[in-house]
Amino acid sequence: MSVKASLNTLKKMNEKMYPKLSADERSAMVIKTFVNNDEVQREKLVKSCPMVNYSESDHAYTVRIEASRDIVTVFIIQLLEYDKFISIMKILKGLDYKEQGFNVIKFVNEVQAFLLAFETFCEEHVGIASRDMIQAWYGYDERYIKMMEKINNFIDIYESNPDEELKGIWLKKVFLNTWKNRVKVR
Structure with a gap:
């Protein structure tokens, strides 16, 4: 037309x-x-659009459920990125990382801080274990849980102490900020 x-x-x-x-x-x-x-x-x-009244579950409950799903999705996407990077590192294990300008310990600290921040967020702010949070949204497919175990094993190889400052940044700027903005917690 x-x-x-x-x-x-x-x-x-x-x-x-x-x-x-x-x-x-x-x-x-x-x-x-x-x-x-x-x-x-x-x-x-x-x-002129007809007006309709709807009933829905409590809004506060609904936004928390949606926010938790979205946060886990973002977590999984970042986890996949780290897993990909770790896999590449293992393939290139024979190369001297320092010569390539790559700081392995800095990377390990970042990954460790990310995982710890997610774990803290889940347990202290949502009230459930991070493993349960992942399984709630991604079913009983153990793929992501196994990926976390594999990444934790990689971190353990380097015997790195957790970077609490970096963990705090992940926790505050990513997880808590998203949560507070979505559920309007003050």
Whole structure:
């Protein structure tokens, strides 16, 4: 349908037609009003949309569930990134990392701080173990739990002391900041 035909269709509509539009028709027409820069028609379409009352679970509960799922998803994405990097390091084990300008201990400290921050977040702020949090959102597929064990084994090889400052940064700036913004905790 051409822009001119769309404009004519919208202009021919009368007040009785607006409430009868289906959700598909109404949304398509509203999008066309943006294209045509027709604020008057857009307002008529929006204001004539039937109003419906819904019941839902407690909002505070719902946002906490959604936020926990999203935080675990971000955690898993970062975990996959670290796992990939560790796998590459193992493949290139024969190379001298210092010669390549790579600080292994700094990397190990970062990964360790990330894992500890997630663990602290789960236990102290959500009230469940990090392992349970992962399984809650990623089922009983042990892949991510095994990946964490593999990464922890890698960290143990370097016998690094946890970097509490870096852990605090991960905890505060990533996990707690996201949690507080989503659930509006003060």
